[in-house]
Amino acid sequence: MKPFPRAEISRCALQSNLAQLRLIAPNSKVMAVVKANGYGHGLLNVAESVGKYNGGADGFGLARLEEALQLRDGGVKGKLLLLEGFFRQSDLPILVTHNIDTVVHHESQLQMLETVSLDQPVTVWIKIDTGMHRLGFSLAQFDDVYQRLQACPQVAKPIHFMTHFACADEPDNQLTQLQIDAFERKIKSLEGDCTLANSAGTLFWPSSQADWIRPGIALYGVSPLAGDKGSNHKLVPAMELVSNLIAVREHKAGDSVGYGAFWTAKKDTRLGVVAIGYGDGYPRNAPEGTPVWINGRRVPIVGRVSMDMLTVDLGADAQDNVGDNVQLWGKALAVEEVAEYIGTIAYELVTKLTPRVLVELLD
Numbered sequence: 001m002k003p004f005p006r007a008e009i010s011r012c013a014l015q016s017n018l019a020q021l022r023l024i025a026p027n028s029k030v031m032a033v034v035k036a037n038g039y040g041h042g043l044l045n046v047a048e049s050v051g052k053y054n055g056g057a058d059g060f061g062l063a064r065l066e067e068a069l070q071l072r073d074g075g076v077k078g079k080l081l082l083l084e085g086f087f088r089q090s091d092l093p094i095l096v097t098h099n100i101d102t103v104v105h106h107e108s109q110l111q112m113l114e115t116v117s118l119d120q121p122v123t124v125w126i127k128i129d130t131g132m133h134r135l136g137f138s139l140a141q142f143d144d145v146y147q148r149l150q151a152c153p154q155v156a157k158p159i160h161f162m163t164h165f166a167c168a169d170e171p172d173n174q175l176t177q178l179q180i181d182a183f184e185r186k187i188k189s190l191e192g193d194c195t196l197a198n199s200a201g202t203l204f205w206p207s208s209q210a211d212w213i214r215p216g217i218a219l220y221g222v223s224p225l226a227g228d229k230g231s232n233h234k235l236v237p238a239m240e241l242v243s244n245l246i247a248v249r250e251h252k253a254g255d256s257v258g259y260g261a262f263w264t265a266k267k268d269t270r271l272g273v274v275a276i277g278y279g280d281g282y283p284r285n286a287p288e289g290t291p292v293w294i295n296g297r298r299v300p301i302v303g304r305v306s307m308d309m310l311t312v313d314l315g316a317d318a319q320d321n322v323g324d325n326v327q328l329w330g331k332a333l334a335v336e337e338v339a340e341y342i343g344t345i346a347y348e349l350v351t352k353l354t355p356r357v358l359v360e361l362l363d
Contacts, residue, residue, distance in 0.1 A: 240330030
């Protein structure tokens, strides 16, 4: 029996999703976003599966320098982009040494570039705040920032450009079109690559695809749209979170189960105990009725999720046995649907798994 719990990652699914995203955005290069340990799928697992050296992604987007260095140490040779940029002036020589691009979104970064001495210039992407209002230079600041970077010998030319959408996962929200229009007005006469589209932009706003798309959650087979599934866009779940039954027991009507006697059986049944809990990253607040998949059917969680275990109602006539596989989400049970039961988003579920969960790359 394999160790449990474990997250089984499908190399074929990742490659299939990349191919589908290329069909959706045929004129764009792909910056595969692999921050947060490849959205919980394993940073090097994803890079190995969709890296350019395998005919896949044209580059990788990351949040932190440490993630980029992991990819370089793992043999990834393609373009890397720090989406949050650098945090310290001492990071800049490291970017040069390892050929890592950086976003510049704040005056402090601009000043560090203007005062540092580098052996070679660094490749920069100016982040323009067109409506997200989190990171980036305002539209009013842009012209001055662009001229300062143009005049800076430590910055490679041409300079590139990006923005980030606030509401692209709401296809009826016109803020996204306003952001696209504002971005295009600012950079229309300038040389350099552009990237606007995250997963939602790629799927729902074709005019935002530009030179590069930056798919994150969609690369892993998950839809960014509430109430939607990746399968509706011909995407395949890349992760199956699985564990095993470690106990099956008779349970009488009127008896409770778990901490706080939170759930009481209304009729005689059989309960199964699954070896996974909030210590593994499965949410403690998963309510009664949240489904798991056992032996070809859905069964509901009952009682509170504990640190190492959760309990499910198998039904009075169940024939399940200790050792049987349990799928918490995957191809049989979409992570988007599980997230809706729990009241969160699929992004959180796949990225919050703890190191106790074995992450295994499979074909």
